[in-house]
Each structure stands twice: as C-alpha cells, then as structure tokens.
Amino acid sequence: MADHLPILEVEDLHTHFFTKSGVVKAVDGVSFSVKPGETLGIVGESGSGKSITAMSIMKLVPSPPGRIVSGDIRFKGESLLPKKEKEMRKIRGKDISMIFQDPMTSLNPVFSVEKQMLETIMTHENMNKQQARIRAIELLDLVGIPDAAKRLKNYPHEFSGGMRQRVMIAMALACNPKVLIADEPTTALDVTIQAQILDLLKKLQQELGMAIIMITHDLGVVAEVCDRVMVMYAGKPVEFSSVKELFDKPKHPYTWGLLSSIPQIHNRKERLEAIKGLPPDLRDLPKGCSFAPRCSHVKDECLIKDPALSEDETDHFVRCLLYEQEEKVTVHE
Amino acid sequence: MAAEAKADQMDPAINRKKNSSLWLDSLSRVIKSKTSLIGLVIITLLIVVAIFAPQIATHSPTDQSIIDRYQSPSSEHLLGTDELGRDIFSRIVYGSRITIQIGVITVGISMIVGVFLGAVAGFFGRWVDQIIMRLIDIMMAFPSILLAIALVAVLGKSLTNAMIAVGIVGVPHFARIVRSTVLSVKETEYIEASRVIGAKNGRILFSHVLPNCLAPIIVQATLTIGTAILDAAGLSFLGLGAQPPLPEWGAMLSDGRSALQTAPWVVMFPGFAILLVVLGFNLLGDGLRDALDPRLKQ
Amino acid sequence: MLNYIIRRLVSLIPVIIGVSIIAFSLMHLVPGDPARSILGEKATEAQLEMLREELNLNDPYIVQYGNFMGKIATGDLGDSIKSKESVASEIGGRLPATIELTLFAMTIAVVIGVLAGVIAAVKQYSWFDNLSMSGALFGVSMPIFWLGLMMIWLFSVELNWLPPSGRLSNDIELTKITNLYLVDSILTLNGTAFIDAFRHLLMPGLALATIPMAIIARMTRSSMLEVMKQDYIRTANAKGLAGRLVIFQHALKNASLPVLTVIGLQFGFLLGGAVLTETIFSWPGVGRYVVDAILSRDYPVVQSTILIIAIIFVLVNLITDILYTLFDPRIKLD
Amino acid sequence: MSELLRVQNLKKHFPIYKGAIFPKQTGAVQAVDGISITVNQGETLGLVGESGCGKSTAGRTILKLLEPTDGKIFYKGQDITDVKGEELRKLRKEMQLIFQDPYASLNPRKTIEQTVTEPMKIFGMSKEKRQQKLDKLLEVVGLDSYHKSRYPHEFSGGQRQRIGIARALALDPELIICDEPVSALDVSIQAQVINLMEDLQKEFNLTYIFIAHDLSVVHHISDRVAVMYLGEIVEIGDVEELYGNPKHPYTKALLSSIPEARPLEKRERITLEGDLPSPSNPPQGCKFHTRCPWAEDICKQKKPVLKQVPGAEHQVACHLVKEVVEDTEATLV
Amino acid sequence: NSEGEDSNSQDTTDSESAEEGSGGSSTFVFGRGADSEQLDPSKVTDGESIYVTNQIYDTLVRYEQEGTEVVPALATEWDTSDDGLEWTFQLRDDVTFHDGTDFTAEDVVFNFERWTEGAEYVYYGYMFGASDENPSGIIENVEATGDYEVTFTLSEPNAPFLNTLAMPPFGIASPDAIEEHGDDYFKNPVGTGPFIFEEWKQDDSITLSKNEDYFGETAKVDTVIFRVIPDNGARFMELQSGSIDAMNGMNPQDIQQAEDDEALQIIRRPSMNVSYMAMNTDKEGPLKDKKVRQAINLAIDKEKLLSLFEGIGKPAKNPMPPSLWGYNDDVEDYGYDVEEAKSLLAEAGYGDGMSITLYTMSNPRPYLPQPKFAAQAIQEMLKEVNVDVEIVENEWDSHLSATENGDHDMAFLGWTGDNGDPDNFLYVLLDKDNAKKGSAGNIAFYKNDELHDILKQAQTELDQEKRVGLYEEAQEIIHEDAPWFPIAHTTPPLAVKKEVQNYIPHPTGSEPFNYLELN
C-alpha cells in the first residue's frame, strides 16, 4: 500500500448520553484507525454503538444529551475534537463524508436532487452553478444513474430506493472525500439491490482510493467488502482483526455466537446456536465483562473483572478473560 | 430450549418496573412533568374552590348593595364590587362552579357525539364515512364562534343553550381525531391479529380499536375544555350565554365593560380567572399529550 | 395544476350547498318576526302583514330557499331587511375593514409565531424557548375579549397612547383605493394617514393575533423539532452545509407544511375572532355586522354573510392546500 | 404426507380509484397474480421474494383476511374460497398468522394474559381452562408466567414475538402463516425465535408457510421453497434442490446476491439491472424480462408457466430454462 | 352604478375637506352608538336616523328650540276651520331644495301622497291612522290651493294635528330627487334643511355640509360628521381624546368623569320621556291581580334603583313626564314599603312566593341607560317579598316583538314623546285600543273602559282646559290600577366639548345643529 499512515485514528473514544434516566454509555472506549484505500468494517447488534461512533467522528452527536466525554479523533494526524463547529462544517462532506442506512428518509423530500447535490458541491468547492451542475452529472454517471442530466431535476420520491442510495453515494463523493463512512448503507434494500450497491462501493473505492468505514450488522457484508473488522458489543470493541482472521479463527465468544447463529446456505445446520438473552441496558451495564451474562464460557471472574483489549502477534485483538488467562497460562509454562 | 428462552428475564427494563400499567405509567409521567403538574394544581384548585365556594366566598354572590357599587378592592371586598355592589371575589368563587359545569357539559356533548360519529365513520368506512365526513366538512366550514352564535340565536339565549351550541361546534374536532385514529388503529397488525383469531366487529371496535383511541380522545377533551370555556365565555360576553344573576365570568366581564374607565377591576379579575383556568387545562392537556403518546401531534 | 384546482373547486360544491342550507335554515328557526324589526315599535299589525307579503315571508321554506339560491346564483345577495341596502354592497363596504384586520393579525401571527417557533426549536430548553413557549401557552389560553379590554384600559385609558376604536381619525384625509387603509396610505404616499391607520390597527390586530400567533409558534416549534430529528437533516449536517442553511432551508421548508395547514385553519379562527374583536374595538367590519344581523334576524344579511364567510374560509383552506402541494413535491396532483 | 392446503390460481388485485366525488377504477395493483401452491401436513413451505412482490398479500388472502379476486383455496380438501361469517370464524381456529412487526402486532392496552387468552374466550373456553392453557403456552414459548399481567411495551422485540406465537398457538391451529417473523429482530435474537419455531413445529405437528426475504433463513427452516416475483411464483421446489440447482434466472440472481459470511469464497455474481417494476403496471410476457440478462423476444411476448423439472421435486416458469442451465452451470457452484 | 357614484363623491369630499381643513373650516363631529338605518325620515322610527334627517329636512311647522310649542318653518302661517276639519297653510316662497329645485305647494302634496303609498311609511300610518283599507287615514285630502298655499281636509277633528306636522318624519323631500334615485333615495336624501348630505359610510360615518342658502338660521359650522362608535365607553374615550366633539348615550358612571374634565361639559336633554316596567294584566298569572301589581310597586325601592342612573333620572309616578301639560302632580306614588307589599301579596294568595319573568332589552335606551342592571336590581329587590324573577334579555327588535306579543309577565320599556301631546303618551301606551297582541303599544295589555272613554274624548276635544282635566283624571285611574311600575323620567346627558357653544338639546330627542358654534 502506498500510504501506510492512517488517515483517520480514533483513540479510546467515549461518547455518553446524559439522559433523565441515566447515563447511556453508547461508545465506551473505542479505538481504531483506517488507512487510505482500506475498508474497515464495524459490526455489532442493534444498539451496540456503531452509529454513535460514526456520528462522533463527524462530531454530529445530538447534543444535548450526547457528548464526547473523552478520547481523541485525529484526521491526518490532526485532532478534530478542539475544532469549532464552523471548521468542522468545512471537513464534513469534503474530507469525511457519510451515507446513511435509510435512503428513503436521508434525502430532503422537498428539494430536487439537483439542489441537494449542488449545494454540497458549492459549499465546499469553488465552483459556479454551471460547473457544479456538470460535476453533479458526472457523479451521477459515476454511480450508475442512467440519463443523469435529466434525472437531476427529479425529486427524491421519484427515485427508487436503490437509486436514492446511489444519489446519496454520489453526494458523499462529491468532493473526493478521504474517508467515507457508510452506516448500514444496504440494510434497507432488497438483496438484489444490496448487491448492486456493494459492488458499486467496491468499484468506487478501487477508482477513488478513499478509506471506507463500513458499518453493518451483517457479517456477510463484512466478508464481502471489508479488509479489517471491528466487532462491537455494548459500546466496546470486543474483537478487532483482519476479515480473514475473524472468520477463520474467531476468538471472542460473542463473535462465535454471531457466526453460529446466522443460517448459512452453504452449510445447513440442523439447529442454529443462538446467543441466549438480550443485549444489556447501556445505562446499567453488568459488572465485569458486559457479555458475561450471555456468554456460554462464562467464569466467575468474568462477572467481576472487565477485561482489557489484548493483542496477539497477527494484529488480532480481543477483549476477553479467556485469552488473558491463556497468556498467563503460557507464561507459567 | 426452555433454559435458553428464560434468559430473557435478564432484560433489565423488565425487572425494574413491577406492576405498572400503561395508564399508571402515563399518570406518573404527567405528574413528573412540571408544567402539567401546574395545570393539575390549577384544576384541582378550581374544583376545590367550586366545592367549598360557600366556605371560601366572603359574601353572597348575588346580594346587591347598589350604594356600594364600583368599590375598588379593599379588605372588605377583596377584589372590589361590581355595578350592583356585589362582591367580585365571591362571584368569581361561585362562578367556578359554572365554569366546571360548562367544561364538563360542552365537552361531554362534543365528545359523545364526536366520538360516535368518528368511530362509525372510521370503522365502517365507505358511504357511511363519506356522509359523515361531508357533514363534518360542512360544519368545519363555519368559523366556530360564528356557528355558535347562530346556534344560540336559534335556541335562545341561555347558559344551557350556549353550552349546547359550543358543544355542537366542538363535535367535528372529536369526530376527525377519532376517525383518523380509528383509521390508523384499524390498519395495525394487532387488529388484523384479532380478526385472525375470529373476533367479531363489535369486539374489535370496543375491545381493541376504541381503547387505543382513548389517549388522543382524553388529550383532545382536556384541550377542548379550555377552548369551550373560552367560547362559552365569549358567548356570555356577547350577552348570549349566562343570564343574570348567574356569576358567570364572561358575563361579569361583559357587565363590567361599561365601567372600564372608572372601575377596571370589574373587568380585570373575571377575565384573569378565565385565563388561569384555561391555562390550567392547556397545561394539563399538553402534559397528557406528551405522556400518553409522544407521537400524537396536532 | 389547473386541473387539480378545478377538481378541488368542484369538490367544494357539496360543502357550499350544505353550508347554504344550514345558513338558510338556521335563520328560519330563529323565533321572532323580521317584519317587526323592519317596521319598528310603531307599526300596526296591518302594516306588518303587508310587509310579510311583500318579502315572501309567508311562502314555504323550500320556496324561500329556492329563491335565495336562485338569486345567489345570479350574484344577487338580496337586500338587507333592516337597511334596505343591497347586501352585496353592504358587505362590500365592510369586508375591506375585516380583511385588513385579519390580514394584519395573520401577518403578525405568522411572522412572530414562525420566528419564535423556529428560534425556540433551534435553542431548545434555552431561556428563549422557555419564555416564548410559556408566552404561547398564555396566548392559547387568552380570552381575547378580555385582552382587548385590558389593552384599551392600559393603552387608551391609562397611557393614552393608542386610540380605542375606529379605523382612522376624523381629521386624517385619505384617498380610498382598495379601502385597506394601510395599503391606500402607502399607494398615495400618505405618511400621516399610514401612521394613524397603523395606530388604529395595532390593538385590535394584536388582540386578534394572540391566539393564532401562539398556536403557530407552538406548532412551528414542535414541527421543527420533529423535522430536526429527521435523517435528511443529519444528511445536510453531514454534508457540511452552513448551520443557518440547514435550519432555514432544509428544516423550515419541511416544518412549514403542518404549519401551513394550521395557518389555513387559524384563518377561520380569525374570521370568528373578528366578531369579538370588532365589537370591542368598534371596528366597522363584517364580524360585528353579522352578529348584529343575527340578533335582529336580518335574514338576507345573515344568510349571505355567513355563506360568504364560509366560502372565504373554505377557499383559504383550498389555497393552503394548493400551497401545500407547491411546497411538497411528493403530493401528486392527479 | 397428506395435502393440507391447496391454492389454485389465486389472484388478489387492489383496485386504484381516481376522482374525488365520483371515484372510478382506473387500474389495479396486481399484488398476487395467479399463484398455485400445495402445502402438506407438517411441512414448511418457504416463500421468498423481494419487497413488494406480494408475499404478505398472498398470505393474507389465503387466510381470507383479504377477499381473493380470483382462484380457489382448498383447506383439507374443502373449498374455503367463499366461506363467510360463522363458518369462517371456525376456520380461523385452524389457521393462524404470525406477524413481522413485533411492536405493532400486540395491542398496547392489553396485558399478555388478555392478548393470549382472547382467542380462547372468543371460542368459548371456560376460565379455568383458559388459565391452564395460558400457563402452558407461556411455558412453551419460554416466558415466565409472572409476565402475564404485563403490557407489551415492557417486553423486548424477541419476547413480543414469542407472545405473538403464543397467541397463534392458543387455538391449536394446524397451519400457521409466518409473515417475516424474524426480519425485525437482531441476529442473535433471530436465531432464538427460529429455534423456537422449529421446536414448536415438532411438538405440535404444525404446518408453516414461512414468508421471508432472507434467503438464508428460508433455506434453514423450509422443506420446500417458492420464489415469487411480481405476484407470481417463478420457481418452486424442494429446498436443497432449489438452492443447489436453481433454474430460474431470478432465483439464480437472488442466490448469488446474498452476501455470505465466507470471505475467501469469491463468487461470480449475477447482478440484476434496475428495480422491480410497478405491480400496477407489470411488464407483458414474462414479468422478469425487463431485468433478465438473458431475455429473448419470446419472453416479451409469452407468459411462461410453471413446468416440472424432470427428476426432481422442482418446477420453474421460464422459457429459457434449458439454455440457461447450460450457460451458467460452470460458473455457478 | 350607484357604487361608482359613491366612491366618486368620496374622493371629492375627501380632497375638498383636506383643503378646507388647512383653511380653518370648522367641523363638528357627533359620536353616537348606532348608525342611521335610512335617511328618508318618513320610513324610519329610529332616533339615529332622525338625528341626521333633522339636519337635512324641514317640516311645515316645527317645534320651538327648547320646547314643543309649534313655530313657523316651511309654512309661515296657518288657519283652521271651526270644526277643526280644514287646515290651510301659507308657505314660504323663497325656499329651494338642495338639488336646486324650488319648493312649492305641489311638493307638499307630492310628499303627503307618497306617504300614503304603503306600510313602510310607518309614522304616517301611525300618526294619522292609515291602514290597508284606508291608506290616507284621517287626512281625507291634501290640495295645493295656490302656488304657496296648501289645504288639508280631515275626516275627524284631531287635536294634536299641528303638533304632529312638526314631527321630523314629515320632513318635505325633493320630488325630483325621489324620482331620480328611486329605491336608493334613502341614501341620497335631498331636503331644504340647514345641512346638505354629502357622504354615508355604513356603520362608520355620515358627513353633511352647511347649506349656505338656508332660509332660516345659516349653520355656523361648515361640516357635521356623525360617527358611529357602538361602545359607550369607547365613545367617551374618543371624546376625551378629542377625536369627537360631542356624544350621546353615556354610561352613567362616566358622567362624573366628564364633569371633572376641564375640557368637557355635560348637557342634559330636557325630559319628555318615561321608562316603566309594564305588568302583563292579560296573561294568566298573578299579575292579573291588581293587589299583586300594587305590591310590586311597593316592593321596589325606586330611589335605590335610580341611583343606578347616576343622577340622570327623576323618579316617575305617572305615565307621562311632568314637563307636559296635563301632568297630574297630585298623584301620590306608592312608595317603598316591603311589609305592606308582603301583606298585599298574602291577601292575593301569593304569600308563599311566585315566579315571574322580566323581559328586558339588552341595549341602553335614552330613558333607561342600563336596563340589564336595573333588571337585576329589581330581581334582587323582589326576592325580599318572595317573588322570584327570571330575567329574559333580548336585543331591541326581539324585545319589541316579544313584548308586543305579550310573552312577558313584566317588561321594561319606555317612551319618548313625539309631539308634546299627552295623548302621545296615555292613549298610545295604556289605551285598550293599543292592547292588541302582536302589535301592542300597551304592553301591559291594560284594558279599562272608563279610561278608554276619557282618552277618546280628549282626542277630539279641542278645548285645552277640558283636555287637561281629562288627562289628570286618566292618570289617577292608571295609578290605582297599577298596570305599570313607572321608573323614571330621564334627562339623557350629552357630553360635549367646552368649545361647543349654543348646543341646545330638544326634548324630542334630536335637534338641528344650525345654531351651535365652535370656538
């Protein structure tokens, strides 16, 4: 890879919501980095803090009640946290852009696609309307919308879901961002359309070379498009490795659970191995390891001690006492 | 399998709340909200004043002392006296009874008729709906107070007729809200579910649809009491509502009007009482709306 | 678009027929004798009977309704029983006053209401939010007839700042063009008249505007808050658009849709509220006129005026509907 | 296995009206456009297809929640197409429905007890018996009996789905139509519910029509699978046969679109162009021809019918079946 | 059509007066509570219309400035035959109508004939007894017996005839204008009076300008504006703030304020009215009993009641005002005596109480400034004697129909004299001829044959002395039978700016403004 320096680094990020009924620790110690041209996947169940992590990077956490409590986010080595809202607006949409889960609601229904694209381009690039329009048509072509010049005049509701997601992507790419955050970009779409979009993202990354953070709860999607993956549970990363490693040698019991609870076509199981119980309430996390109450390998110690993120030699991190002990055991031997 | 399933009990949300029903839950939310608590306090105060009017009032509400007319507030007459030398404070205190009566009766009329029409229209649809909704449209084409005035002109001036008129004028609002709620509730899966288990129309309407329309109805009722009191007071102000010597606040205000220059208090206090009570109902209504259904916005 | 408007207009016909039936029959149910009110206290029974014959008051209701509608269809609103004037010209003479008052009130209500609502929503939980929303709560609870009297007491009696009644002082000369005095004074570049007309308009306008203003403010706020939660606002922010652009374009345009509907409905309130306001401020408009007519059972006046007010109200709502479609491209017109 | 349900050429069209005062029918949404299926006692028939292809409508029409536009429904050999009133209510005892949305399918103002016992009450079961049955049902679906006085909002999605299942089971039905019962659930919870449904099927000898858009889930749970496209069944067959040897281009495309949690398997993907056409104005001939990569002239003119694939429990509706099979056999695993 | 004309005339007057305004012309603005109904005086009965037409029209004869003595106007002198059936008037020959046409005897004939044309000429019918069968009433014939001489022939002698001719409804209008404007004449009045009609803005204002060629006293002000400000309080505020110069219809409680105000003066209109509470003697119920009616008279504290009038009224004991000839001052009012009232009620069998209605109008009348308050006061006082009163308040028109129809037990009403003749009070208000349901002037439905005979005799009696005796006797009968509770004779106050001079109010309720001056 040409550039080994990470373009975006997140370090020990804590984002909490201070609600009437308690503090929601939505993101609680997340660290990762992405390099240009790389795709990082973030997976986890609903409510595990994936979107809030993304919103924290954009500094768009709804406030109040949300607040980045501690940690650091660095873009090209420069910390974003001290930046003022005005400066952030210059970065958003230009250096870091984002696409969202639901293309049906993410475009403003009362403005034409043209207006929404042009305003993005003209906010960040020094272009007049004419130039911006040309750029917009170019972008729509790029994401595979036929007859782009004409469709530009349309309103969002005149597009189908897949088309709208393409428009969203075009808009996100308008200013050649260095980082593209895709928050479950295909969850709301049908499988055949999902495939189209995932192919498109892969193609675009090859052409444009930006870093992609792909947020999803679908391990299939991760397997298809990501280079590295972070598994989140209850606001914390529990496992972090290359995609290959994760599927070959999953370490965390939660990851095991996830992998074995999805039905797989190539490998029809008699019975799914479900993870028992429910995800915890983030306002009131259990003591010790958050996953312990649902873990099939739970030990007494897990209920008391919150494990730290461990690392093995292959860049494979896991947050689990099983491995801390293993290490200890190996040391003993 | 059972063991696996029972792990659901770990859900902390479940363990925290013990025997809470949806209504109790809402009630506690109402009380927790500061604004609706103020509303509740005002309304309770109104009711207490109404019940204990004879104890609270310092004078009879109707006893006149023409010699003492237009006296400014003093320790003898806390809020002064009116055009016939009656004690304004005592009249306001007794007037609270009329206000409550107005609120309950008008909204009762609007609600009973409106809910019936709305539920029938929404539930049975088709031509029944068409006919009812056209009627409602026609009623809604009149500015409400104007329609109320015309109705009182037909029925004759009296507090009762003013209440009937204001009640009728409020019908379309209830009908519309109930109809749209019924329509949306009717489409929900739990109504379909009750069809699947073989429930009949009557059961579905009374046991499933209407209870789920209750929240918006209650909210609407609370807010409508406020407007009903305003409208009825407006009618009395125009001389179409309460007749003498009833200490109705709007009528008091109207009678005091001729002395606005010399005795502004005759107008000031009854009007303030109206404002306060209507405010109370609006505060409570707002609170109820938030508590019963945060999504319900008018 | 035209097609849509025509279709909507056609669908108003049954409503208007219904309204006319109600307007007609209401008046005929009112007890009392219109002939008496024309001829007054000194007329004899014979005179009364003659007049009843003359006015066809002895015909069956159906025939009277038929006559009424037939005349309306030809644009003839009949003559006032009381003043003998043609109702059309009487309404024509008063309507500008009411229109000026309601438009003025609506302008105040919309401008202040929307602005306060937007700011309150953007600065949710700030002192401004708390203050303006408490104000709005008082506003929706306000007996406007009382507010009007209190304003007169304060600003006319105690402070002597504003005139308590009327539209224009006697000594002010104004050439009437539209009969909306503010407009006329601007058209004729008559500064003194403008100020005088404005001073007369201020109190009744504010009193009438209170409730709609409060409702619009509350509606705008909640609608803005709702919209600000939407995904497309998040998108707009994520695109790095300027904050004011996000609020005043992306959010407000969407939030204005429900507000628009409310504005349409509030127009009806204004027309109704004009009854009280015009009474209190001696404003020579339609509201007072129709109430007087109802009370003195001036059939033709009541029927026609109520019909006209209802039609205006229905049309205003039609206009808001049409505006709605212009604001919201999602609504398909056919 | 004996035949439980047979559907012949079932159609459901929703009329479209125009005109404010005198509405006129100007067209129809052809949500279900002539489907024929048989379901055998004790089996699970999977029904897959993209959003809007008419799966739910088919299910509801079979249950007679919607009046069929055309076609016949036989239940246990008896023609139930036109039954009404009391007879229909009796029939309801035998056929039940489980819904997709666990939040919308329970009346928020009724306790769990009321919800689950309502069907028994309707069919006149005594109070005592109702209590016994309630306790049993709750146990079966894995809820504690102290839950019964609670309201739906106090439960999580998975638990609500269990309550829905308990209600469906209350009348000891034979056939349950499951309309995407797990789509709204998180992966870890999804597995729990799927397992539960499988257990119940065994225990009570239930017959399922299992509607889903998730091909892996359908694969896991079904004995036979029908693939729907725009209101029609394009392919139906034994699950392993259909997944292992898909014949219809649409089925192939669907199967190749699923992102699978197998990062190393690089598959050739058949990407479909464009979106699903509108069911109110479906294409002539084969409804799939507008998106089919292999479409020929005949596809635009003639509507294909379901034909038996020799040597297997497998039917397909495609003019090109043979050629297509030859073409893609090499590339498809 | 007429609309266009209107707006034209508006424009011109506006710009004209704008110029005059700077040139020091004088404008007198009179504020009042309601607009005129029509400006054709022959068709109206409301005081607000008369107020204006009084400025525009002249009658053949008119009342003197402060009383009801008749003095010359369009007619310079008159003569009557011995049997009182023939009246001959000599007319002025120097008068022109505002439209420029000359005034002649033919014009008088034209006007009188016009008034016989239909029921809408209310006063004619009422004063001269016209009806469907006999549209011209007691006036058999009107004839121009010369260019400037007109002769009336009556079918029976009529004592008040001359006084009646002075009433404003019989103002002479220009025949040319009546023909020209047709149905719209009522808003384009043309007379011979001191002021010329300029503009009428419905419910807002009526503007008149000075008639420079007036044959009588030329007006001292150039323009008169009648402005409508319905609310009494608001009108008073306008007066205080200076935007109007004079007003009628004050709230009694504002009088003190006006008197304290340096810039204002209160002028009291001489009293020629009476307000009363009629008791329905015809309706089944307690009030049929004379004792009950007397008891009610005794049970109401009139003095206290009148304190509501804030000094603008004197207690009434007779049905006609003391300023009229024939007033019987010897009648002694019942006085306030609750005990006596109670015992009378007990005698009548109502010792345990009774319920009756009291109908009242909602609007103030000159003779009863705040009817609603008075009603409530009476309600409260009658409670003392166990009489339960239900107040029924109606708008003026409805009140009239209801009371004429006899719906009430008791009802407020009042009367302002039209022509200064006792007949105009006693016969109209208390004779059995006028107690017909549906059109009653006698809303007590009081029917006393003895009284009837006396009143009839007085009508045709031409000897003034004898008439006085008859009317005094009539008042005694009425007092004894107590069909009324007479309330007050008011002196309705006008609040006028100090700089207005020579404002002389007339007892009939309105006065021409050609004498008044502005400093």
Ligand SMILES: Nc1ncnc2c1ncn2[C@@H]1O[C@H](COP(=O)(O)OP(=O)(O)OP(=O)(O)O)[C@@H](O)[C@H]1O
């Ligand atoms: N405005 C907020 N106030 C309070 N809590 C919040 C708010 N927004 C999010 N949270 C909480 O933060 C946690 C993480 O939310 P987040 O949206 O990041 O989850 P996610 O992993 O993206 O889930 P999903 O897959 O459903 O999108 C959740 O438990 C959520 O309840």
Ligand SMILES: Nc1ncnc2c1ncn2[C@@H]1O[C@H](COP(=O)(O)OP(=O)(O)OP(=O)(O)O)[C@@H](O)[C@H]1O
């Ligand atoms: N009541 C109705 N009136 C009109 N059209 C309807 C109605 N119900 C469904 N449709 C239409 O019928 C078609 C099929 O709908 P259906 O809900 O059966 O699809 P589905 O396959 O279940 O989709 P999904 O996966 O989104 O649930 C859709 O185009 C839908 O818009």
Ligand SMILES: [Mg+2]
């Ligand atoms: Mg998310």
Ligand SMILES: [Mg+2]
């Ligand atoms: Mg579906």
